[in-house]
Amino acid sequence: MLRIEDLGKDHDRKHFDCGEPALNTFLQTLARQQQEKGISKTFVLVDTAQPKIILGFFSLTACEVVAEDLPPALAKKYPARAPGAKLARLAIDRSRQRRGYGQIxxxxxxxxxxxxADNIGIIGFFVDAKGHAARVYYEQFGFISFRERPLEMFLPLATLRQVIEAAS
Structure with a gap:
């Protein structure tokens, strides 16, 4: 059975390999440090039959966005600077890719x-796509690109709620 849990000391970070050295290095050397310092929070996907093996992970952090960077129709709805939540990283181990774990x-x-959003307030969910393929992946969830930087993406709060409702 699959389970998502907080990254802990017992998880085998050393053998995780998603094919992207920067993501591997983050998980292996920085994720727990940043978690302990309150910079970001990392969650791992494990199989309860082998709970130490990391199948995939994601990290979340808070962010602040400059509204004028958003698409024009959205920019006018928000103050000059507004809070958001950010998907800082998401990766699946190479041996487990293309099985739907990313969507989970x-x-x-x-x-x-x-x-x-329900507890402190944010305008939406943000992500920096690592390339065109990642951008297309995030677009399927409703993310839209910033005006001048197409790899910086935003999921408005209303769309976020719709996606979660549809997934439930």
Whole structure:
């Protein structure tokens, strides 16, 4: 059975390999440090039969966005600077890719962002796509690109709620 849990000391970070050195390095050397310092929070996908093996992970952090960077129709709805939740990283181990684990993690990350919205207030969920393929992946969830920087993406709060409702 699959389970998503907080990254802990017992998880085998050393053998995780998603094919992206920067994401591997983050998980292996920085994720727990940043978690302990309150910079970001990392969650891992594990199989309860082998709970130490990380199948995939995502990290969340808070962010602040400059409204004028958003698409024009949205920019006018917000103050000059507004708070958001950010998907800082998402990765699946190479040996487990193309099995739907990314979608499982993405929906869970969105649920956690919605909890933040319901408790402290944010205008939406943000992500920096790592390339064109990643941008297309995030677009399927309703993310839209910033005006001048197409790899910086935004999921408005209303759309976030719709996606979560549809997934439930």
């Amino acid at each position: 993690l993405m929906i869970e990350a969105m649920k956690k962002a919605l909890l933040v």
